[in-house]
Amino acid sequence: xxxxxxxxxxxxxxxxxxxxxxxxCVLSPEGLAAFSTDASRERAMPWAVVRPxxxxxxxxxxxxxxxxxxxxxxxxRGTGRVGGAVPSLGGVVVSMLRMAGExxxxxxxxxAVVQPGVITADLQAACAAKGLFYPPDPASVRFSTIGGxxxxxxxxxxxxxxxxxxxxxxxxxAVLPGGRVLRAGGRSHKDVVGLDLTRLFxxxxxxxxLMTEIIVKLIxxxxxxxxxxxxxxxxxxxxxxxxxxxxxxVLPSACEFMDQGTLEAVRMGPGGDCIPLAQGARxxxxxxxxxxxxxxxxxxxxxIAALAPxxxxxxxxxxxxxxxxxxxxxxxxxxxxxxxxxxxxAEDIAVPRxxxxxxxxxxxxxxxxxxxxxxxxxxxxxxNIHVNIMHDRSQPGVADAAHRAADEIFRLAVExxxxxxxxxxxxxxxxxxxxxxxxxxxxxxxxxxxxxxDPHEIMNxxxxx
Amino acid sequence: xxxxxxxxxxxxxxxxxxxxxxxxCVLSPEGLAAFSTDASRERAMPWAVVRPxxxxxxxxxxxxxxxxxxxxxxxxRGTGRVGGAVPSLGGVVVSMLRMAGExxxxxxxxxAVVQPGVITADLQAACAAKGLFYPPDPASVRFSTIGGxxxxxxxxxxxxxxxxxxxxxxxxxAVLPGGRVLRAGGRSHKDVVGLDLTRLFxxxxxxxxLMTEIIVKLIxxxxxxxxxxxxxxxxxxxxxxxxxxxxxxVLPSACEFMDQGTLEAVRMGPGGDCIPLAQGARxxxxxxxxxxxxxxxxxxxxxIAALAPxxxxxxxxxxxxxxxxxxxxxxxxxxxxxxxxxxxxAEDIAVPRxxxxxxxxxxxxxxxxxxxxxxxxxxxxxxNIHVNIMHDRSQPGVADAAHRAADEIFRLAVExxxxxxxxxxxxxxxxxxxxxxxxxxxxxxxxxxxxxxDPHEIMNxxxxx
Numbered sequence: 001x002x003x004x005x006x007x008x009x010x011x012x013x014x015x016x017x018x019x020x021x022x023x024x025c026v027l028s029p030e031g032l033a034a035f036s037t038d039a040s041r042e043r044a045m046p047w048a049v050v051r052p053x054x055x056x057x058x059x060x061x062x063x064x065x066x067x068x069x070x071x072x073x074x075x076x077r078g079t080g081r082v083g084g085a086v087p088s089l090g091g092v093v094v095s096m097l098r099m100a101g102e103x104x105x106x107x108x109x110x111x112a113v114v115q116p117g118v119i120t121a122d123l124q125a126a127c128a129a130k131g132l133f134y135p136p137d138p139a140s141v142r143f144s145t146i147g148g149x150x151x152x153x154x155x156x157x158x159x160x161x162x163x164x165x166x167x168x169x170x171x172x173x174a175v176l177p178g179g180r181v182l183r184a185g186g187r188s189h190k191d192v193v194g195l196d197l198t199r200l201f202x203x204x205x206x207x208x209x210l211m212t213e214i215i216v217k218l219i220x221x222x223x224x225x226x227x228x229x230x231x232x233x234x235x236x237x238x239x240x241x242x243x244x245x246x247x248x249x250v251l252p253s254a255c256e257f258m259d260q261g262t263l264e265a266v267r268m269g270p271g272g273d274c275i276p277l278a279q280g281a282r283x284x285x286x287x288x289x290x291x292x293x294x295x296x297x298x299x300x301x302x303x304i305a306a307l308a309p310x311x312x313x314x315x316x317x318x319x320x321x322x323x324x325x326x327x328x329x330x331x332x333x334x335x336x337x338x339x340x341x342x343x344x345x346a347e348d349i350a351v352p353r354x355x356x357x358x359x360x361x362x363x364x365x366x367x368x369x370x371x372x373x374x375x376x377x378x379x380x381x382x383x384n385i386h387v388n389i390m391h392d393r394s395q396p397g398v399a400d401a402a403h404r405a406a407d408e409i410f411r412l413a414v415e416x417x418x419x420x421x422x423x424x425x426x427x428x429x430x431x432x433x434x435x436x437x438x439x440x441x442x443x444x445x446x447x448x449x450x451x452x453x454d455p456h457e458i459m460n461x462x463x464x465x
Numbered sequence: 466x467x468x469x470x471x472x473x474x475x476x477x478x479x480x481x482x483x484x485x486x487x488x489x490c491v492l493s494p495e496g497l498a499a500f501s502t503d504a505s506r507e508r509a510m511p512w513a514v515v516r517p518x519x520x521x522x523x524x525x526x527x528x529x530x531x532x533x534x535x536x537x538x539x540x541x542r543g544t545g546r547v548g549g550a551v552p553s554l555g556g557v558v559v560s561m562l563r564m565a566g567e568x569x570x571x572x573x574x575x576x577a578v579v580q581p582g583v584i585t586a587d588l589q590a591a592c593a594a595k596g597l598f599y600p601p602d603p604a605s606v607r608f609s610t611i612g613g614x615x616x617x618x619x620x621x622x623x624x625x626x627x628x629x630x631x632x633x634x635x636x637x638x639a640v641l642p643g644g645r646v647l648r649a650g651g652r653s654h655k656d657v658v659g660l661d662l663t664r665l666f667x668x669x670x671x672x673x674x675l676m677t678e679i680i681v682k683l684i685x686x687x688x689x690x691x692x693x694x695x696x697x698x699x700x701x702x703x704x705x706x707x708x709x710x711x712x713x714x715v716l717p718s719a720c721e722f723m724d725q726g727t728l729e730a731v732r733m734g735p736g737g738d739c740i741p742l743a744q745g746a747r748x749x750x751x752x753x754x755x756x757x758x759x760x761x762x763x764x765x766x767x768x769i770a771a772l773a774p775x776x777x778x779x780x781x782x783x784x785x786x787x788x789x790x791x792x793x794x795x796x797x798x799x800x801x802x803x804x805x806x807x808x809x810x811a812e813d814i815a816v817p818r819x820x821x822x823x824x825x826x827x828x829x830x831x832x833x834x835x836x837x838x839x840x841x842x843x844x845x846x847x848x849n850i851h852v853n854i855m856h857d858r859s860q861p862g863v864a865d866a867a868h869r870a871a872d873e874i875f876r877l878a879v880e881x882x883x884x885x886x887x888x889x890x891x892x893x894x895x896x897x898x899x900x901x902x903x904x905x906x907x908x909x910x911x912x913x914x915x916x917x918x919d920p921h922e923i924m925n926x927x928x929x930x
Contacts, residue, residue: 108708108819109848131712153657164655166664167632180906187817189847190629190887192618192668194903194930195911199631199664203657220714243573247596249685249757292714292767295760302757352652354573382654383574422655438659441645445917446660452913465659 002456004089005070008047012068016092019060020050024098035075035093042083042428046073046093053098055175055212062210063179065092071461072177074206076117076145080152081346082421083428084205088462094210096147105130110218111170111187116147116211120154123216133221135162135253138423139334150214153203155423157288160381161253164423166202171215174201174208177454187215200449205425206460208453222290225253226300229326230307231281231314235259238283239357241310242380245287248306250299254288255381256330259360262377265336266329275329278314285380286330333377340373341390343399345406349413350384350422359416363387366408370401374409384422407433431464438465467921469554470535473512477533481557484525485515489563500540500558507548507893511538511558518563520640520677527675528644530557536926537642539671541582541610545617546811547886548893549670553927559675561612570595575683576635576652581612581676585619588681598686600627600718603888604799615679618668620888622753625846626718629888631667636680639666639673642919652680665914670890671925673918687755690718691765694791695772696746696779700724703748704822706775707845710752713771715764719753720846721795724825727842730801731794740794743779750845751795798842805838806855808864810871814878815849815887824881828852831873835866839874849887872898896929903930 005012008027016025026032026049037043052058065072071091078085087093100117107130114123120134121142127134138144138156148154150172155164162168171185185191185198201208232238242255258266260282266272277284289299304315318326337344351359360376367374367389378386387409393399410420410433419437420426426434435443446465450457470477473492481490491497491514502508517523530537536556543550552558565582572595579588585599586607592599603609603621613619615637620629627633636650650656650663666673697703707720723731725747731737742749754764769780783791802809816824825841832839832854843851852874858864875885875898884902885891891899900908911930915922 106817106819107712109817110711111817131714153661155655155657159655163628163632166661167628182907182910183904184907186882186884188815188849188883188887189818190620190624190815190844190849191884192620192888192890193884193886193899194891194907195672195914196618196631196664196668197907197910197914199661200914203661207660220711220716223714246575246685247572249596249688251685291756291760292763294763295756298757298759350653350655352571352574352576353654354571379655384653384655417651418653419651419656419658421658422653423657425657426659434658439648442647442649442659442662445647445662448917449660449662449665449914452910452917 002069004461005068005091013048015064016048016050019057020052024051024053035095036087038078038080038083038085040081040083040086040427040429042086044086044088045090046087047090049093049095051095051098055181058175058210058212059179059181061094062175062177065458066177066456069456070458072458073460074151074210076148077143079140079144079148080427081424082426082430084152084425084463086428088428096145099212105132107132109187112216112218114146114214114216116145116214118146120144120146120149127218128221131221132218134168134216134218136165136168146214147211150202150211151204151206152425155379155384157254157256157379159379160255161251166199168216169198169202169214170217172198172201172211173213174211176209177456177458182209185215189217205427205463207450208459223292224296225288225290225323226296226317226319227286227288227323227326228300228303229276229316229329230285230312231277232283232310233280233313235283235360236357237310238285241285241307241312244306244310245303248302250303250306252287252381253290254286256286256378257380258284258330258333258377259375261340261373261375262333265339265375266332268339269332269336276316276326277329280313286326337375337388337390340375341392343391343393345389345402347387347406347409348384348422348424349387349409349418349420350382351413351416351418353383355416355418356380356383356385359385359412362412363409366405366412370405372402372405383418426464428463434464467534467923469926470533470556478513480529481513481515484522485517489516489518500560501552503543503548503550504546505548505551505892505894507551509551509553510555511552512555514558514560516560516563520646523640523675523677524644524646526559527640527642530923531642531921534921535923537923538925539616539675541613542608544605544609544613545892546889547891547895549617549890549928551893553893561610564677570597572597574652577681577683579611579679579681581610581679583611585609585611585614592683593686596686597683599633599681599683601630601633611679612676615667615676616669616671617890620844620849622719622721622844624844625720626716631664633681634663634667634679635682637663637666637676638678639676641674642921642923647674650680654682670892670928672915673924688757689761690753690755690788691761691782691784692751692753692788692791693765693768694741694781694794695750695777696742697748697775698745698778700748700825701822702775703750706750706772706777709771709775710768713767715768715771717752717846718755719751721751721843722845723749723795723798723842724840726805726838726840727798730804730840731797733804734797734801741781741791742794745778751791802840802853802855805840806857808856808858810854810867812852812871812874813843813849813887813889814852814874814883814885815847816878816881816883818848820881820883821845821848821850824850824877827877828874831870831877835870837867837870848883891929893928899929
């Protein structure tokens with residue numbers, strides 16, 4: 001076990017101030033507080049925050065941190081929901097937001113070379129300006145960075161057709177503890193020389209090193225898209241409907257699901273009575289199709305025909321400017337959940353696609369057994385269901401009940417051949433469950449691999465495996 | 466450095482005969498000879514060959530081999546071109562061909578669970594029978610196995626649209642030296658718990674362990690496809706044409722290229738004067754589009770319109786039963802090359818897509834400087850060019866000249882920001898170049914990672930990194 005530094009000495013502080021002049025180094029308690037948490041609301045105070053502007057500073061920082069056994073927590077916009085960026089052992093938080101130069105989008109090579117602090121939506125916009133497409137589309141795309149997306153292997157809406165972040169990363173440059181610089185992969189769309197260290201970094205949660213440059217693969221921007229919001233009388237028909245669409249040979253670029261409770265929460269909100277969904281709908285599917293105009297039109301026909309035998313109670317197709325309207329329901333879901341209860345545990349289990357019905361049904365019953373409402377919605381197309389355990393922690397015993405329900409839902413996911421996290425990761429809040437799911441042998445292998453890059457385990461320590 | 470076993474003792478032989486009864490263990494020289502080589506024509510005699518029928522035997526084998534420091538070479542159909550399966554230090558070859566049970570294709574989960582010895586085309590057929598699609602399509606698909614494809618991260622024709630083998634593997638079961646069993650990933654389409662050991666195995670060339678089960682992701686089988694063979698007056702227009710197609714927003718499922726010398730070789734063969742390509746064509750592109758009928762038709766219109774400004778000398782579109790005819794040219798390329806010279810070095814460099822023109826032109830000039838014909842063809846869409854150095858090794862000095870030309874072409878690929886192998890791997894024949902491309906630091910990290918799984922480096926030793 002590493003004997004970590006236990007506080008920031010005056011010499012440490014002097015080193016950091018020297019390496020990161022001006023506001024590149026934050027040491028004041030009020031300045032540090034902003035970096036103590038992320039979207040998980042877990043909290044731990046770092047001893048220092050630094051803001052590198054280039055690779056050279058990161059090299060010096062990690063040479064020093066390795067020698068000093070200083071915990072190092074990479075961070076960008078802090079949109080992670082599991083405390084992945086929370087500095088649980090104190091140490092130094094490294095904000096990558098100043099490494100955010102203009103992405104280099106190459107329309108001949110079909111790649112973008114991008115620094116980690118660039119907002120993913122900005123990268124997508126830079127690509128779209130040249131008729132190119134970077135498909136991964138996590139819900140946080142307008143706020144989160146490409147560095148954070150790669151570190152966590154972000155998923156999102158379009159994964160059902162286009163895969164997750166992992167599938168789009170061609171190369172990385174990373175600085176390792178001790179200051180070594182690793183360049184893996186590159187601008188070639190194919191490369192099978194050596195072990196695949198590039199993808200090992202994807203989803204490694206800042207535990208192998210700090211990425212300073214990322215090369216992603218691009219494809220031509222689809223010409224158009226269209227969407228359909230489809231209401232069903234019950235859960236079973238909606239899930240059967242999704243299966244029918246896939247069996248009809250249609251591969252949507254999004255296939256989202258909302259259960260009864262979720263729809264009720266949406267209807268309780270402003271404008272909730274004029275959403276483009278029949279009142280009788282107790283479950284809904286939202287599909288997006290992309291491609292050429294004629295291709296999308298043909299796929300939409302097949303999709304609607306495939307759903308017909310399930311007797312949908314409403315079908316609202318959105319094309320062109322009307323497309324956004326059918327998405328408004330889905331976008332309003334996350335805030336709407338708080339109309340059910342003031343607090344939620346938002347989990348993102350994933351199960352084999354054919355087990356989603358069982359997972360949703362059993363998750364709801366687990367909630368009931370604890371006297372709690374469980375809302376399920378999310379990325380049905382890839383079996384990645386966001387399970388929201390709504391509760392009111394101001395009531396005695398309720399927070400505990402919610403956590404017990406979450407534990408049961410995690411075990412349910414594993415029992416169904418799934419995983420406790422489809423896309424949020426495990427970070428701090430699910431660290432012990434991650435180790436349980438993986439088993440001792442796999443955890444030992446992962447720690448072994450980590451130590452090859454980070455022998456003293458200074459990178460994002462305290463997060464399991 | 467491991468002190469490997471240097472020969473097979475009587476006790477070793479007895480152990481293997483006991484664990485693999487009957488013809489499950491091969492020890493006769495004539496029996497062993499068949500396992501001494503692969504499509505590289507490199508050769509080294511193993512001391513024993515075993516044919517496990519299930520995981521339990523593999524566990525016992527690797528427990529024993531680790532203790533005995535016995536080199537272990539996993540192998541399937543031996544279609545690899547770089548000696549990846551050649552037992553360069555002797556030891557035991559493990560043929561995985563008897564682990565080839567019927568693939569379990571699950572049309573609800575959209576996954577297939579498959580044993581490593583299953584032929585990839587058989588897996589694809591089992592999927593197609595249920596309207597499902599496993600896209601990776603290496604040229605060897607009718608002969609090579611899914612285990613070999615995963616071990617080498619096979620690429621192929623459809624990678625431009627669908628990615629390579631890596632992008633389709635959701636989970637693996639592997640036996641590690643010492644007999645530990647690793648299960649990584651699973652049937653969930655999304656999973657971000659822990660380090661990504663699943664993809665670390667993809668392309669690991671049998672150097673981390675022996676895979677005993679593979680879970681792949683499936684998508685709906687496209688409804689139809691159509692292809693177009695397009696001739697150009699010169700190399701530059703053909704490469705510009707490919708760029709124009711991508712810029713028009715069309716993402717073909719294949720985008721193949723053939724240069725002048727390649728077309729001449731094809732024309733020299735039987736039926737060569739009636740290929741569906743204008744006589745004046747000095748370069749050709751071959752596109753495949755897939756999707757719904759109307760979608761493919763619309764994309765074909767856009768594709769042809771995008772090419773028009775480049776003035777193609779012929780455009781032959783193949784639809785339905787006529788589609789195969791336009792592919793006959795491409796399929797005849799590999800045997801046709803031998804009409805130019807009796808021997809070839811077939812390399813598969815990949816470069817950033819925008820550098821293909823320069824790569825092809827300079828590769829040809831490198832050949833000329835050595836008095837050799839270099840034929841270029843292959844997967845233009847992802848920058849993966851098969852460079853064939855034709856020569857006659859019966860002439861004095863010519864084999865050496867061919868190897869010198871290959872060395873220069875490898876360095877050219879790296880200079881252009883590419884890689885010495887897009888899909889064949891580096892195995893035995895390119896081991897030293899692999900280490901040169903990767904650099905000492907990356908090689909050290911890869912060896913470190915290998916040792917986590919295989920502390921005594923018994924798995925496929927003698928192949929660089």
